[in-house]
Amino acid sequence: MIFATKKQIDHIEENTDIVPIGSYWQLVRRKFLSHKLAFFGLIVLTVIVLLVVVGPFLVRVAYDEMDFTALLVPPLSSGHILGTDELGRDVFARLLYGGRISLLVGVCSSLISTGIGLLVGLFSGYFGGIVDRLLMRFVDVMLSIPSFPVLLILTLVFGPGLFNTISVLAIFGWMGVARLVRSVVLSVRENDFIMAARVTGTKKIQILFRHIMPNVIPITIVSATLNLSYAILAESSLSYLGLGIQPPTPSWGNMLQKAMTYILSKGHASQTPWWLIFFPGFMIFLVVLSVNFLGDGLRDALDPRFVSES
């Protein structure tokens, strides 16, 4: 106020609202939509999520309904669009229901583990010194624990189940993110704008969340999407050991694992039951791929420096 004349201030007052302040999210949306692969990923994921959420209500057959007159029926036969498994259960119904479990496990555990990793990495990298050393040694300890034997003990104690599977995957999934975030924080905090923020009186904790975190978010998003794919696959190996989602509840992971035994021993079937392995595998592939595209797109869209070609 002191610096300008009354007239200038009036002039500024009049015009301030014309300046489109805060168009950041519009810009992000525009950039995201122009990223073709990310947009494709978003559509595929939306379709899958819709199918998985609404689908089970629309399918006439229950996922655990056995039909011993139709064992290992190939796809496109009467009543079973994707065929049946070795107990005569409808693969399509199981696929939809299993998708709920797999996506829930994947999304929840990767969100939790990324969150933990982000916080640990931020604090470790920014505060340094004793905080850094303690947190990083804790990461080393966690990494050196062989996770599968521990999982075994944990499930023996707490019993297998959806919640425990998510927690276990989250607890053993954050260390990579923490290290990654820490390394980025170490380079970001050396910038002069951190010093400038201190000179203008910004508090340390505000610097961490206002200046450093936004510069770390992009790489965190990418690593969260990788974590999601990892979690979906890890759930399947947990299920294989009988520690994850318990049969008869299907998940893409345990459907896949179960199918392995049948694909190797042809047994009584007249043809190899390829559909048992193809559909869950394809779904995992599709989800992982679209999530990765989505992550790429988000990273680029959130970066103001990145200008889309269009």
Place this chain on the structure above:
Amino acid sequence: MSETLCELVDVSKWFTLKERIKGKSLLKAVDGVSLKIKDGETIGLVGESGCGKTTLGRSLVRLYEPTRGKFYFSENGQKIDLFSLKNSDFEKFRPKIQMIFQDPYSSLNPRMTVLDIITEGLKNQKVPARERKNLASEMIQVVGLKREYLTRYPHEFSGGQRQRIGIARALVLKPKFLICDEPVSALDVSVQAQIINLLVELKQSFGLTYLLISHDLAVVKYISDKIAVMYLGNIVEVAKTDDLFDNPLHPYTKGLLDSIPIANPRLRKLSKGILLQGELTSPIDPPNACLFAPRCPYKMKRCTQEKPKLKQVSAEHKVACFLY
């Protein structure tokens, strides 16, 4: 005009180095600097890289916690030692003392809009949002940019424009004392002149006092009223700008001035100045002697036995050398 705004008394910043074999040692980056800065004055701080100019500047705004010394700042006729204040009490004085950084590329957060960058200090001062916006639109025009730029991001600007944004960020807090840490050395020569002129202009319109840290003597000569020459953490000579250039006393100052390249080859032949030999001595555990002695052509026995103090040789000319 002639009132003292800042007074540094024996300001020191020592860094402790821990080495496995030698044990602890002290790096005396700034060692006992005393300096008076008058209100409205521009004081140039020159010296080689590594001589502690930047450390001194950063200590004054408490980016580094000073080891020793006093920093008196005059506020409404009162002299307050800012170094003795607790961090929470110091926050009140933050807006009064601002800083401009050397590298305009790393001094602006790439993920913040120009508006957010400029108004961050105001936000910390709890200035309401609408007023922040007004002040920012005003200030961005004062530094010679368009108001529309407020919504843009730093990467959309050139080095000179970025430096202007950095200046606006400091000025919006209405500081009295501005520390410019090599404000133009990262810029193109043509842009340097613009920024320097802007600084001169702003000084007049806002009644600022500058501490201009630079290794570029031409820049310092153009803008400063007074120049302080620093060598290895110590101030070796202080004088009015013209006085220093016409009549440099300290051998180091002579060497520094003689190191300015002369474009005219005939004049170059005529000059028979001191050529600075060798490198800076290590500031780690310095001896109690003249630190310039190993490079000094006029070295005497006394120079290696005791440390020269800043001595008044004329009204506004001080030098730390046994020759005077």
